[in-house]
Amino acid sequence: MQRHFSVPANFESSIAAALADFKLTLTDSKDLAKCVLALSDFFISQPDGQTPWHESWAQVAYLCYYLPLNAARLRAVIGEGEKRGFFSGLEDVLDFGAGLATASLSLSETQKLRYTLIERASEPQRLIEKYFSYFEAQEWTRTFSGGRIQNPRRTLALFSYSLTELSDLPEWAYDCEALMIAEPSTQQDGRKLLELRKKLLEKGFHAWAPCTHEGPCPLLNQSKTDWCHDRIHFDAPAWFQKMEEQLPMKNRTLTMSYLLMRKTKPQPIPAARVVGDTLKEKGKDRQMICRGPDREFLAWMHKHKIQQEIPRGALIEVPESAQKVSNELRVAQEIKVL
Ligand SMILES: C[S@@+](CC[C@H](N)C(=O)[O-])C[C@H]1O[C@@H](n2cnc3c(N)ncnc32)[C@H](O)[C@@H]1O
Incomplete structure (x- = not known):
């Protein structure tokens, strides 16, 4: 990957x-x-x-x-x-x-x-x-x-x-x-x-x-x-x-x-870019993503037992099921890298 x-x-x-x-x-x-x-x-x-x-x-x-x-x-x-x-x-x-x-x-x-x-x-x-x-x-x-x-x-x-x-x-x-x-x-x-x-x-x-x-x-x-x-x-x-x-x-x-x-407008891009390396924190791993003006992070809670490290710079699909908590999008499934 x-x-x-x-x-x-x-x-x-x-x-x-x-x-x-x-x-x-x-x-x-x-x-x-x-x-x-x-x-x-x-x-x-x-x-x-x-x-x-x-x-x-x-x-x-x-x-x-x-x-x-x-x-x-x-x-x-x-x-x-x-x-x-x-x-x-x-x-x-x-x-x-x-x-x-x-x-x-x-x-x-x-x-x-x-x-x-x-x-x-x-x-x-x-x-x-x-x-x-x-x-x-x-x-x-x-x-x-x-x-x-x-x-x-x-x-x-x-x-x-x-x-x-x-x-x-x-x-x-x-x-x-x-x-x-x-x-x-x-x-x-x-x-x-x-x-x-x-x-x-x-x-x-x-x-x-x-x-x-x-x-x-x-x-x-x-x-x-x-x-x-x-x-x-x-x-x-x-x-x-x-x-x-x-x-x-x-x-x-x-x-x-x-x-x-x-100068030509691109096709809209329904994706986010991973703009951070993995941050290992208590109870979760996080990676910063960019898809708009907000500073947001994907968060993998350790309790869900999903380990994923996405290459910095990759485009990803943010699952609709991700739960937004403050600046975090908490994911409970593997993220799809495009
Ligand atoms: C750091 S090097 C980058 C070389 C190459 N583009 C690369 O990616 O490896 C910057 C280059 O820009 C050239 N340069 C700087 N100012 C310039 C100017 N006003 N006109 C033409 N070349 C210039 C320098 O001679 C140098 O070769």
Whole structure:
């Protein structure tokens, strides 16, 4: 029932080939880990800083660590979008701050669209064109101004971990039919994304995922600390696990905060999304859900002897028989995960 993601085989062989440029292999765990630590330290000390693509350690770190991790997160987000038909009718993608084309590579696995990659640094384009040649970009550009959007009503503006380097969405993004935004799943960035949801709703966009409704977000409005994020399991290949042994951060599960929004209204969704991990309490287990402006929890009373742990981020059917007690929906049967 948990959602598992791994590194696709074609990614792995492209990463291995690209590392050879730096006289490294996937099994040089210590050297790879040193590069990852250097880039991680850079992001921690300069959270709003520009990715230092001119440094070979940054390129190595992105190839062997951030690319596979972000691609797994994005595949999960894309899967949620596909379940709802989010990409239907779209033809063009503008991938802003594309880096190693992480998001476009991931989306192109299942969606045949025209990909324009906007990336101020030149190094990522060189690596992708040389080692990920199965991915065909329509165009790479260092800068972009909205004047060039040919078909805004069929265009998806894609921001994958690239908003942190900006203060707001660029103006042209508001003209596009669809927006896919993934941001680091930290409290600060996650809550900023919920503020952006509010602004986008005011500007006429509709929420397709993760939201199941367009009311005020309960995580933002009824808590000062919550932020919306899903969790997936990352089945790391052996070389990744070896490298990770040298690192302080572990990645058996990954979280992601995202927004899928379009100007077209989605079909109403008669479901709730699980937005919390299991909380073990005296006499009951609880998980937070979202289906409207209220902060609500599913509650499994231990006396009913039903044990269920629903993956954070899954859509569920709330049984009509659930008994509402304060902010709890007490369930006496297995919940159906959609
Ligand atoms: C953290 S990286 C994310 C890369 C990739 N999208 C991913 O998901 O892995 C952010 C990228 O945005 C690029 N970037 C930031 N500001 C930009 C701008 N104004 N124009 C083009 N690229 C920009 C940076 O060079 C960097 O490659």
